[in-house]
Amino acid sequence: MMEKIDPLRTTLATVLQPALAQLSLSLSLAEIAARLDLPPDSKLGHYAFPCFRFAAQLRQAPAQIAASLAQHFVSAKLPWLHKTEVKGGFLNFFIDPTHLAALTLPQILRGDYFAGTKVAAVQTIMIEFSQPNTHKIFHVGHTRNVCLGDALARILRYLGHRVITANYIGDEGAHIAKCLWQLDRSGETAPAQHRSEWLGRHYVLATQQLRQDDVAQRQQLSHILQQMETRQGKFYQLWQETRQYCLADFEAIYQWLGTEFDVCYYESEVTPQAKAILQKYIDNGTFTLSAGAYGAELGELGFFMVLKSDGNTLYATKDLALAYRKFQQYPLDRSLYVVGAEQAHYFRQLFATLELMGFGGQDKNTHLSYGLVRLKEGKMSSRRGNIVPFSMLREQLSRALAPYLDKYSWDAELTAQTLQRLACGTIKYGMLQSDPQKEIIFDLPAWLRFDGNTGLYLMYACARINSIIAQATISASCEHLHLLGEEDERDLIYQLYRFHSALQLAATSLKPSVLTTYLYTLAKTFSKYYSEHSVLQASSQQLSAARLALVSCCARVLTKGLELLGIEPPVKM
Numbered sequence: 001m002m003e004k005i006d007p008l009r010t011t012l013a014t015v016l017q018p019a020l021a022q023l024s025l026s027l028s029l030a031e032i033a034a035r036l037d038l039p040p041d042s043k044l045g046h047y048a049f050p051c052f053r054f055a056a057q058l059r060q061a062p063a064q065i066a067a068s069l070a071q072h073f074v075s076a077k078l079p080w081l082h083k084t085e086v087k088g089g090f091l092n093f094f095i096d097p098t099h100l101a102a103l104t105l106p107q108i109l110r111g112d113y114f115a116g117t118k119v120a121a122v123q124t125i126m127i128e129f130s131q132p133n134t135h136k137i138f139h140v141g142h143t144r145n146v147c148l149g150d151a152l153a154r155i156l157r158y159l160g161h162r163v164i165t166a167n168y169i170g171d172e173g174a175h176i177a178k179c180l181w182q183l184d185r186s187g188e189t190a191p192a193q194h195r196s197e198w199l200g201r202h203y204v205l206a207t208q209q210l211r212q213d214d215v216a217q218r219q220q221l222s223h224i225l226q227q228m229e230t231r232q233g234k235f236y237q238l239w240q241e242t243r244q245y246c247l248a249d250f251e252a253i254y255q256w257l258g259t260e261f262d263v264c265y266y267e268s269e270v271t272p273q274a275k276a277i278l279q280k281y282i283d284n285g286t287f288t289l290s291a292g293a294y295g296a297e298l299g300e301l302g303f304f305m306v307l308k309s310d311g312n313t314l315y316a317t318k319d320l321a322l323a324y325r326k327f328q329q330y331p332l333d334r335s336l337y338v339v340g341a342e343q344a345h346y347f348r349q350l351f352a353t354l355e356l357m358g359f360g361g362q363d364k365n366t367h368l369s370y371g372l373v374r375l376k377e378g379k380m381s382s383r384r385g386n387i388v389p390f391s392m393l394r395e396q397l398s399r400a401l402a403p404y405l406d407k408y409s410w411d412a413e414l415t416a417q418t419l420q421r422l423a424c425g426t427i428k429y430g431m432l433q434s435d436p437q438k439e440i441i442f443d444l445p446a447w448l449r450f451d452g453n454t455g456l457y458l459m460y461a462c463a464r465i466n467s468i469i470a471q472a473t474i475s476a477s478c479e480h481l482h483l484l485g486e487e488d489e490r491d492l493i494y495q496l497y498r499f500h501s502a503l504q505l506a507a508t509s510l511k512p513s514v515l516t517t518y519l520y521t522l523a524k525t526f527s528k529y530y531s532e533h534s535v536l537q538a539s540s541q542q543l544s545a546a547r548l549a550l551v552s553c554c555a556r557v558l559t560k561g562l563e564l565l566g567i568e569p570p571v572k573m
Helices: 007-022 029-035 052-058 062-076 097-110 140-159 174-186 195-209 215-230 234-257 267-283 315-329 341-356 390-405 412-432 455-471 487-497 499-509 512-532 541-564
Strands: 047-050 081-087 090-095 124-128 162-169 263-266 288-290 293-297 303-307 334-340 365-370 373-375
Touching: 007 029, 007 047, 007 062, 007 097, 029 047, 047 062, 052 062, 062 081, 062 090, 090 097, 097 487, 097 541, 124 140, 140 162, 140 234, 140 334, 140 365, 140 373, 140 390, 140 412, 140 499, 140 512, 140 541, 174 195, 174 215, 174 234, 195 234, 215 234, 234 412, 263 267, 263 315, 267 303, 267 315, 293 341, 303 315, 303 341, 315 334, 315 341, 334 341, 341 365, 390 412, 412 455, 412 512, 455 512, 455 541, 487 499, 487 512, 487 541, 499 512, 499 541, 512 541
Parallel strands: 124 162, 124 334, 162 263, 334 365
Antiparallel strands: 047 090, 081 090, 288 293, 293 303
């Protein structure tokens, strides 16, 4: 449904298709539309069609091919096409700015621009993200996962897909037994706040004190695990109590971040079903016996073990059982897992196994891998305890941002709300503005700058525009958009038109960073424009009304874009 995302691109592709056919080049409309580039500078055109790849086949210079294609646009007589230009093997297209303004600005002001489904094929997509382990500290590194999953869910929903957000919480396993072992030895009473972090510190202490060669310690851990598995005994009771501490803290974190889940799965609930589900596939021959263990032969991916020789389950056993449950519970077209890049090979094996089980492979299951968040000193590790707990992150953000708000005479409620939005926006944008594949060096001072590519810069741009609108004594009007003839105004209009194209690319590439780059470019373009042109003191009231319409559209697109990143800019700042 490219015509809803980018109608001008669709029309250009429609004219190019028969023109290419006359040169004996057969391309679909989708292929042509995909090859229409967006030049880095609008001075080079608003769209560019490269002709280099056809040169060898046609035995013509790319510039000659571009010139042949350009002739078809003379006869097409598109009223909004200002001109075409052949340059260096590219056919460049320049859109009439008045038409672009009339096509875009009224829709944004009415709200039509943001309404309705924008994709041709609506899919039901489950996004599984966050997946924290109880009894470990929820730290700044975990925040990147939450921000990525939440932003993708918002973007895909906005485009029209049916999205189910899922969390899979690791609430059983050896790490919990270690934590309970240390907790029992310490005899400490739980604090009133941040209880999951308190438990996480006990886990760190346990890893420091437990020795692999200590038979008595291994027996004690085995005893704890047995009580958890049989659901009886004092350690089972302690697990239930401390598990609830963690779940309550997780919920408070998600609430502060503004993240919601439609469904929450727990490892402890999946485990009892896992063996029964796998037995079905053992019986039908999907999983075979090798060296006493059951698994799937995956060719070059190797043997994927799903049941150990002693009959015990693995992490993979539970993941397969969870996938079975997902596809039985929902009519999923796609299942997306937001998990760190270090699990890439595991997910290739998992998806190949799911394909054998009849739940689709790479076509239905996607691993969104992302780079780790590192400290300047190196990799974070819950086991070693060299992490920044989420509660510490919130405190650091509040301490850094609170002095900025001291200059305002606001009531306590507005001050607290603004502080929370600034802090939340700062961390979310910092986690999202880099390509997911790249590692992030956690650098809070850099993220707290009000200039440069930061969340604070974008939130300030929104507040700045809203302040202009609040001071206006006239209303925004699209009646005289032809007066918007300045080059900076044309650049702003073009950037506004590109919003949906940026969103589509962010969705197809699974990279919210595409949206952050777009929003930063839009904010910079606005800032440059406003520094050189007056909105409220323009040369005529008609021009002021048109400029007010332009900057109002900027505010709405910036606000909507930030909203799709999970960021709610303050009303004023």
